[in-house]
Amino acid sequence: xxxxxxxxxxxxxxxxxxxxxxxxxxxxxxxxxxxxxxxxxxxxxxxxxxxxxxxxxxxxxxxxxxxxxxxxxxxxxxxxxxxxxxxxxxxxxxxxxxxxxxxxxxxxxxxxxxxxxxxxxxxxxxxxxxxxxxxxxxxxxxxxxxxxxxxxxxxxxxxxxxxxxxxxxxxxxxxxxxxxxxxxxxxxxxxxxxxxxxxxxxxxxxxxxxxxxxxxxxxxxxxxxxxxxxxxxxxxxxxxxxxxxxxxxxxxxxxxxxxxxxxxxxxxxxxxxxxxxxxxxxxxxxxxxxxxxxxxxxxxxxxxxxxxxxxxxxxxxxxxxxxxxxxxxxxxxxxxxxxxxxxxxxxxxxxxxxxxxxxxxxxxxxxxxxxxxxxxxxxxxxxxxxxxxxxxxxxxxxxxxxxxxxxxxxxxxxxxxxxxxxxxxxxxxxxxxxxxxxxxxxxxxxxxxxxxxxxxxxxxxxxxxxxxxxxxxxxxxxxxxxxxxxxxxxxxxxxxxxxxxxxxxxxxxxxxxxxxxxxxxxxxxxxxxxxxxxxxxxxxxxxxxxxxxxxxxxxxxxxxxxxxxxxxxxxxxxxxxxxxxxxxxxxxxxxxxxxx
Numbered sequence: 001x002x003x004x005x006x007x008x009x010x011x012x013x014x015x016x017x018x019x020x021x022x023x024x025x026x027x028x029x030x031x032x033x034x035x036x037x038x039x040x041x042x043x044x045x046x047x048x049x050x051x052x053x054x055x056x057x058x059x060x061x062x063x064x065x066x067x068x069x070x071x072x073x074x075x076x077x078x079x080x081x082x083x084x085x086x087x088x089x090x091x092x093x094x095x096x097x098x099x100x101x102x103x104x105x106x107x108x109x110x111x112x113x114x115x116x117x118x119x120x121x122x123x124x125x126x127x128x129x130x131x132x133x134x135x136x137x138x139x140x141x142x143x144x145x146x147x148x149x150x151x152x153x154x155x156x157x158x159x160x161x162x163x164x165x166x167x168x169x170x171x172x173x174x175x176x177x178x179x180x181x182x183x184x185x186x187x188x189x190x191x192x193x194x195x196x197x198x199x200x201x202x203x204x205x206x207x208x209x210x211x212x213x214x215x216x217x218x219x220x221x222x223x224x225x226x227x228x229x230x231x232x233x234x235x236x237x238x239x240x241x242x243x244x245x246x247x248x249x250x251x252x253x254x255x256x257x258x259x260x261x262x263x264x265x266x267x268x269x270x271x272x273x274x275x276x277x278x279x280x281x282x283x284x285x286x287x288x289x290x291x292x293x294x295x296x297x298x299x300x301x302x303x304x305x306x307x308x309x310x311x312x313x314x315x316x317x318x319x320x321x322x323x324x325x326x327x328x329x330x331x332x333x334x335x336x337x338x339x340x341x342x343x344x345x346x347x348x349x350x351x352x353x354x355x356x357x358x359x360x361x362x363x364x365x366x367x368x369x370x371x372x373x374x375x376x377x378x379x380x381x382x383x384x385x386x387x388x389x390x391x392x393x394x395x396x397x398x399x400x401x402x403x404x405x406x407x408x409x410x411x412x413x414x415x416x417x418x419x420x421x422x423x424x425x426x427x428x429x430x431x432x433x434x435x436x437x438x439x440x441x442x443x444x445x446x447x448x449x450x451x452x453x454x455x456x457x458x459x460x461x462x463x464x465x466x467x468x469x470x471x472x473x474x475x476x477x478x479x480x481x482x483x484x485x486x487x488x489x490x491x492x493x494x495x496x497x498x499x500x501x502x503x504x505x506x507x508x509x510x511x512x513x514x515x516x517x518x519x520x521x522x523x524x525x526x527x528x529x530x531x532x533x534x535x536x537x538x539x540x541x542x543x544x545x546x547x548x549x550x551x552x553x554x555x556x557x558x559x560x561x562x563x564x565x566x567x568x569x570x571x572x573x574x575x576x577x578x579x580x581x582x583x584x585x586x587x588x589x590x591x592x593x594x595x596x
Contacts, residue, residue: 003041003086003520004030006071011043014066021051038076039083040517046080056080088508091516092569098519098576105522105583107530109152116346117153119145121353122266122273125162126258127171128196130265130405132462133355136388136451139589141353142271143452143535144383146587151530156345159273160337162330163255164280169236171195172250173229174202184257190264190406191257205229234325241327268409270444270589277340279333286336287328289372290321298371309368319364334365335372342376349381351533356384356457383533386459388451408464409444415468416443416476420596427595438593442476443468445590449475452588453539473543475590478581481546483596485578488558492571506565511552515573518548522580526587535588542584549577 008028015023027047033039045060052059060077064084068075073085098104109115121141124130130138145155162168175182175198184191206229213223224230239247266272290307293299299309299321307322321332341347352362362382369377390403417439430438450467454460470476508516522541529537558574561567582592 002523003090007041007043007084010067010071011063014063015048015051018062018066019048019052021048023048023051033083037078037083038085040086041084043082043084044080045082049080088506088513091508091513091520092506094520095516095569095572095576098580099572104576104580105150105526107151107523107526114152114154115348116156117148117349117351118156118158118341118345118347119148119351119353120158120160121145122159122271123162123354124159124262125165125167126192126195126255127167127199128402129190129192129261132388132390132403132405132408135269135405135408135447136385136460137353137355138266138269138271139448139451140383140385140456140535142589143538143587144351144353144533146589147526147529147533147535147538150526150587153349156274156347157272158341159276160282160333161276161278162333163278164240164251164283166233166237167199168251169233169240170202170206171199172247172254173233173236174198174205175254176250178205184260190261191259192261192265193404193406194261195254195258202229202233237327238325265405265409268444269405270448270591275344277337279337282336282340283328283333284336285339286332286334287322289335289339290328290332293368293372309364309371311364311367314367316360316364316367319368321368331361331365331368334361335368338365338369338376338380339374342374347376349379350376351381351383353383353385356386358382359384381533383456385456388460388462390462390464409447412447412464412468413440413443415464416440416446419468419470438596441591441593442479442596445475445479445585445592447475448588448590449478449539452535453543455536456534473540475585476596478542478546478585479590479592480596481549482578482581482585482592483594484553485549485574485581486594488574489571489578491559506569508569509556511548511555512569512573515545515548515552515577518545519576519580522584525584529587538584538587542581542588545577545581545584549574 007030008025011028012023012025015021029044029047031042031044033042043060043063045056045063048063049056049059052062054062057077057079060080060082064075064077064082067082067084071087071090073087075085076083119141121144122130122134122138124134142157145157149155175195178201179198182194184194187194189197206227209227209229210220210223213226214220218226236247240251290299293309294301294307299307301307302324304324305326306320306324309319309321311317311319319331320329322328338350341350354362359382362380362384366377366380369380371377417436420435420439420442446468447462447464450462451460453473466472467474468476470480522545525537525541529535552573556570558567558570561570585592
């Protein structure tokens with residue numbers, strides 16, 4: 001039971017005794033006491049003013065007088081707000097309860113079986129490696145999944161791999177024409193990078209053909225359609241959908257190279273999936289649903305054979321569902337994927353983690369699924385996030401326009417290792433293997449935290465240099481706080497004893513009290529992050545907790561404290577701050593090192 005739940009019946013009783021009226025729990029409103037006033041929690045008394053027939057400040061004074069004693073140490077009234085100071089014994093009890101709770105921050109959704117949420121993220125194409133945009137997508141998706149698990153959901157982390165379509169055929173065709181049998185083994189490249197190079201090669205050759213046709217007098221739009229390469233790629237896509245054995249064999253071989261590369265990237269990033277769907281498996285299901293909708297009159301066919309949905313009744317325009325040559329589009333695939341997922345799992349909530357440029361797509365998908373008669377159509381959640389960019393000129397990829405996820409992570413780890421060279425003397429017994437591991441944890445922690453601390457719905461600029469600073473609102477600052485606490489606990493060694501001989505008589509300094517109150521706030525932060533689908537709530541909570549600890553640690557000795565009870569209390573504080581930092585960072589997919 002939290003503090004508000006304890007106080008509500010006390011307030012109800014006080015109001016009844018004072019004014020002879022019954023009030024509901026909903027009428028008892030609390031908020032955090034503003035910094036300029038003394039108090040731990042503030043009661044809003046305006047809901048009682050009408051019944052009391054008195055001025056707000058008088059009501060606050062009278063209710064405060066009725067409440068004071070025991071749990072409530074003292075009060076002060078400011079207009080219609082009653083600021084309450086809670087007895088220190090309560091906060092010490094809360095700290096002891098946190099210390100005993102090995103799953104602190106893990107919330108329940110009540111009795112019965114946990115509801116199931118499916119979270120889709122990543123959604124790569126098999127024609128290129130993962131890039132900076134995928135980094136934000138994967139980090140958000142994985143963190144949202146972990147946060148929702150902490151909020152009492154069963155979560156299925158899922159990925160839809162876009163492994164078919166014209167873009168895939170472009171890479172395949174370029175490899176056939178210009179690859180000379182090159183493989184990841186012969187080139188020394190990761191498979192996804194190798195295939196990405198051929199996707200770029202297709203674009204270079206295609207543009208050259210367009211330029212040549214335009215030089216012969218053709219207009220640009222016609223040249224784009226008539227260029228031999230694009231016609232060959234389109235013909236290859238038709239053959240793929242017709243199960244041509246040669247095209248399918250090449251497609252399978254090249255995709256396997258890409259998947260091996262993706263797996264390395266996901267492992268380094270620290271994300272994973274419970275179920276992976278492939279567009280090559282779901283698009284036929286989608287085509288079948290489109291044909292069913294066509295037969296029902298939900299969709300219509302144009303003279304060229306293409307199939308469309310008229311969304312005028314929904315205030316939108318028309319949407320292509322099947323091309324004139326019978327090939328499918330992304331919307332077709334998403335219809336099929338949604339159907340398969342709801343057949344595979346008893347999903348209560350389906351969440352798509354996809355950039356905000358796809359808002360229209362998911363609005364249309366929801367409408368089409370509902371039109372096709374799927375009851376889950378209206379309940380889909382598009383978690384729309386903003387774009388992420390790097391400052392110009394920093395860490396550009398081999399193409400000069402897109403930043404590869406592998407390059408970015410490798411650079412962050414290298415930067416962390418370079419920075420740590422100045423701090424090696426603080427860990428004279430460190431091995432090279434441990435130094436490399438710390439660099440990995442810190443470098444990736446810097447990357448993840450910098451991206452996740454920002455409101456996910458906003459566009460952001462990722463600054464590598466700023467992210468890896470050991471001061472300020474960064475991952476390394478929080479990781480260093482955790483490592484500092486571990487150092488204190490190691491030095492305490494076998495002498496650690498966090499039992500208080502007389503907890504009722506223990507006294508807390510302002511900074512000890514603030515630190516306990518911050519720890520007490522953790523479940524509320526987890527709940528808010530879950531309600532808002534916002535890892536930023538957890539990131540900024542972890543930063544505030546680290547700041548509070550460092551402020552406390554600056555003013556208070558732990559190991560050299562002579563008073564046994566104070567020492568025990570401070571060790572308990574340190575242990576549980578570390579526990580909560582580790583828990584919060586884990587919700588962000590960030591590891592914490594035992595020493596730095």
